[in-house]
Amino acid sequence: MKLRLSGKIIASFSLIIIFSFISFGVNLKLSSDVNRDTEYLTKSEAIIRNSAKIHKSILEMQSNFRGYLLTENKSFLDPYYSSIKEMSGLVDEQRKLISDSPAQVARFNDIQILHNQWLKYANALIEAKFKQIDPKIISSEYEMLFEQKLRKEFGKKMTDEISNKFKEFDKTEYRVRKGRRAKLSESIAIAKQVTMLLAIITISVGVLSAFYITHIIIKRIKSMVVLADNISKGRFETIVDIEKDELSQLSDSLNVMSEKLKKSFSELDNYAYVVSHDLKVPLRGIYNLAHWMEEDYGNELSPEMHKYLDKLKGRVERMESLINGLLEYSKIGRTSQPLEEVNMNELLADIIDSTVPEDFEVRLSNNLPVIFTERLRIQQVFSNLISNAVKYKGNKSGLITITSKEVPDGFEFTVEDNGVGISPEYHNKIFGLFQTLREKHEVESTGIGLSIVKKIIEDNKGSIRVVSNEGEGASFIFKWPAIKVVMPV
Amino acid sequence: MKEISILLIEDDELDVISFERALKKINLPIILYTAFNGIEALELLRGKQRISIPDIIVLDLNMPKMNGGEFLAELRKDSTFNDVKIFIMTTSNEDRDRSRGDEFGVTGYIIKPLNFNENTKRNVSMDNFMHFQIMKMVGDQLN
Structure with a gap:
């Protein structure tokens, strides 16, 4: 199939546009990958941050609990209770964040169960302490709990266990974060490389097709310039056009022009010959007649008639000179x-x-x-x-x-x-x-x-x-x- | 002295007159027949009141009714005229006409002068030209 010139131009533009669309689509996909990986990483970091906050709250509760038991100062209990309130919001948030990881959910559940056990234990002790220090109430409940639980380090075992669980949870999340960070930088690198590659391909296709189209147009035009130049020098050639595209009309017109010029120039040459021949023959006849009159009847003619015959011959000669001059003039520039x-x-x-x-x-x-x-x-x-x-x-x-x-x-x-x-x-x-x-x-x-x-x-x-x-x-x-x-x- | 007969086929009356004037000056036993075109010439050569076969035919190319080329083509069909010397006398200097003459085996190709300006400078009148050409044509016959 032969593409016409405009077809070629449109094809190469379409090629460039298609490549641009491909690179646009690929870039879109790559950047959404990067976004997704960034989101994952951010999520991981939020989980770690929340985990630290929760752990810290728990530790604070534990230390406030101990502080109260030791000093019997109720001011320790205010932060203890506000921590409990604060925690519920953090816990809900953390649950949402880790919802897609069942292993972390299980760990977090363990922590929560342990913490709830601890809370029960701590609350029981705090209540017993209230009763002990209330003068109106006589209770030995605190002493009993003290002997049964506190002295046996019941609470400490739980808090240690919670800390361990937190360590485990955080370690896992650190690992996840590390993986996600690696994945993010990988997808950024891929995006960079692919974008660069596609840009190079698109630019190459554009430059190559521009060169190709320029080349074919210039080639065609050059042949026509040569033809026009030849025509101006009187060489009436034609060019063979096998391309059959938009420029063919121009080359066809040039060929037609060349042929018409060739024809009219040959007609002109013919005309010049006819003029020189057919105008000169009767002139020569007139000249001969005047000559014969002088030759044959010279003696019988008056001096006046001799003079007029001379002038007649002179004018005829002048006429001939004019014809010759015109012929010469018309030939200049036509025949190289x-x-x-x-x-x-x-x-x-x-x-x-x-x-x-x-x-x-x-x-x-x-x-x-x-x-x-x-x-x-x-x-x-x-x-x-x-x-x-x-x-x-x-x-x-x-x-x-x-x-x-x-x-x-x-x-x-x-x-x-x-x-x-x-x-x-x-x-x-x-x-x-x-x-x-x-x-x-x-x-x-x-x-x-x-x-x-x-x-x-x-x-x-x-x-x-x-x-x-x-x-x-x-x-x-x-x-x-x-x-x-x-x-x- | 043997009489020489010439048939002049020429449509320009003045050229015929010039030819006759030149013949008169030469003063040799030459009989001149004239025709204004090819048809008239063929009538003279083959008609009821035909002339005897001429020694020389002087032929113009550009003529009405039947031009020189057509006349030659017709003449060459008849072998009785094979010995006639044929001279083309024309104003045309074109190769096409020259090679046409060669095809028909003419004896000579004479170009009539058109630029009498140059001729008068060299004091060559049409009569003198004809004189010179006739002498060349009949020269062989006389010897």
Whole structure:
């Protein structure tokens, strides 16, 4: 089964949430264990505390009882009786606390039985003592009891037995408390470990799924970025998408776009060919007709007609130049040229050879580089700039100076002439399509050359500017990003 | 001197005129037949009032009714025309058209100049071009 992108995202979130719930549940269980063990421990401690209190009360009763018998001072009896009252509350509480341990209940019962026996014995003696010291009553009951019980250490045996029973009870409870304390610290340790483990698992699952999802999304997007980049460079490819998820729509659209662009670009190429062919054929016909009229009827034509035929031919040639220029202009940026090693010195020498007349002087700087670039494009730029320099020659003898300077990412070239120059108000205009500062009858000046130059340079991510004043020549300075080729020494 | 016959199949009237003007200047015994498309040419070659088999056929590719390629396909069905030298003369410089010509075993592929700007600079008029091409075509026949 193939999960779509949102499915994957939801699945990983659900996984994290499930893990969070599991750790929440486990923590709840563990903390209730800890609570329970804490409660047990507290209970044990309360039992021990109560036991001590009860024992203490009993001991106090015993000592008060003895004190009274010895001193016959009734003040000993007040705490004796209040202890009895006090005890009943403590005993009830203790019974509740130990109710879940039958062994301790049995011990406690023993203690209570013994204590009750002792109370009976003590109460009998106290009553006898009352009678003995009451002058109105003559009784030998005390003496009798004294001889029968006290002298035979009847009471002491009982109190010793109670103390022993208490020792036994406390010892047992100490043991219980120790066990419960160990259990509490154990459950705390388990809670700590399990919580830590679950947190680590949850965090790992979260981090891993985040990485996974980021990875798959980035992978998909990257392929599309590459495609878009290729499209912008005129390579109309498509990407194969086997994922079929939410991003497929985007990649499908990109593919469709690429194909449509490819189609319309080929249509445009076809259109350009049709324009160049079908517009030029009738033009050539007109030109031929004018030529034949001159050739065949030259003698019969008036000078005026010769002049008009010349102008006709001139306009037809201009029309052809316009068509050629437009074609050239429309091709820039659509067809990418191969990058190759270009020796600027040789390239410029070739251009100068074919475009600059003999009466011009051309100065080339001696540090012209060898660069790695599109040969045709840099050649078009220099051809246009140099032929402009030739076209707009001034009154002085023509001089063209070409220099280069290394700048970050490329070179800055300058083509300087001493021709007619351009007034600053036209500096922005001259790079526009069909903008020429010459009159319309000029054959060569179609106003497209500098537009081509600018478009080529900007297509190559460079820039061009002009420095000129009317009558002072012109300098065209352009930046041409390119890699310098270092020649081996 | 042996007479040479040429059949020019060309839809552009001005190119036909240019061809005729060039022939006139050459002043050789050449008979020219012209057709404006493939159908007219086939009529001339196979119709009731047919001409004798020409030595040379000069053929434009882009023509109405029946273009150069279709004409060649039709012509190659009949072996009687196997010895005719065929020259394609077109403005198309496309590889597709060139290889089509090679398939049909044409003798030459001539590209008509479109940029007369450059031609006038070099003082090459259409007539001069035709003149040069005709001389090349008939050169073998004369020797």
